[in-house]
Amino acid sequence: VSAREQAEEILRGVDWAAYGDVVFFSKSVGTVVALSYAAEHGIDARQVLFTPLVETFRFPVAAGDSCGARVIAFHGTGDPWAATEEIIRICEERNVPLYLTKKANHSLERGKAMKDLRTVKKVMRTVKKFL
Template sequence: MGNKRIVVIFPGANYSADCPLLYYAGFKFELRGYEKISISYDNFLKQDKSFEECLCDIKNSVLSQLHNSNLPKYDDIVFVSKSIGTVVAGWVEEELCIKVRHIFLTPIEETLPYIKYGKGIAAVIAGTEDKQLDADVLKEHCKKENIYLKQIQGVGHRLEVWGDMDRNIEILREVVAIY
């Protein structure tokens, strides 16, 4: 049988799996024969709770969403994650004790403990103007851990330039090529 492959899409707080970077990640992997699961956080981030409490609720929800997928049966597991999803994806890999290849899009500070040498991280992609995680901090961390980092000049957390459709399509093309 063998060669069962799956991609799991972990969205950001305000960046769903249907937004361009994640939509095309799932689409590209599906074209390669991967099964796809898109995670949803429901309304956990809209609750009147602390970030840590929301994150705990999200982690529990994600485990429940992945419960029937039996990830260990797959020969190749890819997690494509964005923003808060990068924290959740890193945590899920450790919680389920599975071997995963990660593509981290715009990680946040809480993701840094999961961005480690030897963890199967294919790429970390972020903008140089990201307000969620200082570009220099991320660059130094990835350098120290020997992790491939693609920093896109002049863009923030959404990896977009407001009002410049041509540049946004270029960025999307650049990022999708890495997948």
């Protein structure tokens, strides 16, 4: 069973119109699932993309409005699963605010526990502002 099929099964029957604000949080392959699911089902969800893949951006990204961005992304420049230059280019083209962590891997880690904890704190502060 694919991740997308799992999402379809889990979210089947949700009355999205009953919610005033929908936010999808996703990471890695899940970012592909989140954007594709929202696009296919016509859900105007805000999206928090943790370490998106280049493939994530094959799907529409909700445009921001006067209140701000509808999508934000976090990427580590040492991520072997997503080319930094491509992620930067795509986010710029689509007006997606991108928060880079230098030398961080696909988990936004750099191998130094205290630095990694500071990164988590910084990321969560940014997410809180977005919400």
